[in-house]
Amino acid sequence: MTNSDVDSMLSALSGGTMSYGDVACNWLQNNEIVWKTWIPSPPVLDVASCGVGMGKYSIGLMTECLSCPVGSYNWQANNTGTCTLCPTNANCAGGTLVVPSENYWLNSLSTTVADIYECPVDGVCCPGGACNITNQCAPGFAGVLCSDCASPEHYMWGGAGPTIEILTFYFQVASLITDRFGIHQVLSVISLNMDVLPKCLVPLSGMFKILFIYASPALMFMNLSWVLGLCWLFSKFAPMRAVEVISKRAPAYLKHHSLAENAIHTSVEVATFCFLPMIEAATTLLDCRTIAGTNVLYQAASTPCWKGMHLGAGIFAIIVITTLLGAVPVSLLVYLRSLKVKRQLVYVTHDTTWHRLLYKPFRKKYYFWLPVALFERGFVLLIFVAFSGTDKFTMNNSRVFLFFVLSIVRMYIQPYRQHAESRLNQEACLCWLVLSSLNYLYLFNWTTNGAVALLDAAMVVVLLLPIVSFVYWRSHRVVQRMKSKGLADDRSAGSHNCLSDDAIATIPSKVRKSQNIEGEA
Structure with a gap:
């Protein structure tokens, strides 16, 4: 707006015929070209795109x-x-x-x-x-x-009977259920599960670290062979006096069984210990998932699946699973059935027939239970693997249902001859069920300090309950046996003086001496 524009509007006001608004409006109408440049361009109402963040x-x-x-x-x-x-x-x-x-x-x-x-x-x-x-x-x-x-140069290296089998299986499954306060590693050691996957134990990586798990059974059997070989050499070439002295100090079981029978029994125990870890390693070798757009081995994510070396390892894993869960149980079942048909099942205490180790721990009508127990162990692990890729609630729901069904089955089916072992078998499954149920409290984020400490303590108590219970029932049975033996000795001692003194007096002295009858004549 120029000075002349201002002077003209003031002149219009001095005439007294127009108001301020009329003067301003008249100027706007006559000078649109001037004031139109004063108005800014209309704003952009929509941005096309935005940058990172x-x-x-x-x-x-x-x-x-x-x-x-x-x-x-x-x-x-x-x-x-x-x-x-x-x-x-x-x-x-x-x-x-x-x-x-x-x-x-x-x-x-x-x-x-x-x-x-x-x-x-x-x-x-x-x-x-x-x-x-x-x-x-x-x-x-x-x-x-x-x-x-992270560094290939730094590694942590180099740098009994059915009771033990039940406890081994119990701890192996318990280690799969809970990973609280580092207890998974402790349970892995107790259950003879060489858990090398989360550790840099050996200078191996990828798939080969999983395959190293199979070295554990091989090393155990190798050490067993060395021990048995030394025992055989000692029995053959050591002085008879030394053999007799050591035999007297040996456990009762070793005294009453031959070296061959002890070797077979120990081999069966070692194979039972390694059964579940070998199946678990095989399922790990088959656990392939899509990570970052590539199908890789889940626990060795640098290894692509079904290519190169993994192709052979995958085939090996399939053979292991079909052998341990198919061929071995079926073969044992057929063999035990043939023994039953031929009436060759032997239950004599000091019989040295090797195959009695396959059915000795079980009641007669459950002579076939060993292959059933092996299949049960593999089935439990496969259920864990099948639901491992689901969310935590679905995974825990599957475990609770599984252990609930197994608990019912074990309540009605008691295959073991010993009462303590039957109770241990039942209580182990019930403790699995309780451990899985307690996991819900962790999943619901029950995270106050006092509550977590109480829950951790409850987990430890449940975990150790089968062992404490077994020790109690085992010791209770020993005490009962000792009492029964003492009562029998008392009865046996009292039976010699079952005659009255008058009756003994009527027996000739020579007869009394020959029959060892004592009393007052």
């Missing part, structure tokens, strides 16, 4: 690019929508920051979407939920799902 949000009639709020993220350079919600098993502080939860791994190669995967081993991925995308693994671990050792 930002999302497209509506504000009134417009949309703007705003930084992603807490609980969301954006990794796309040309984002045409709002920010993506944070994945279930991750924490998002806003913008581009995505941190996986504890025991979860974030695919660092993904540039658009946060791919989160659960790690196969607890404690190696994002410890404590505090990590970054470039350093997600615990010290000493690296690779996809943190399944490899």
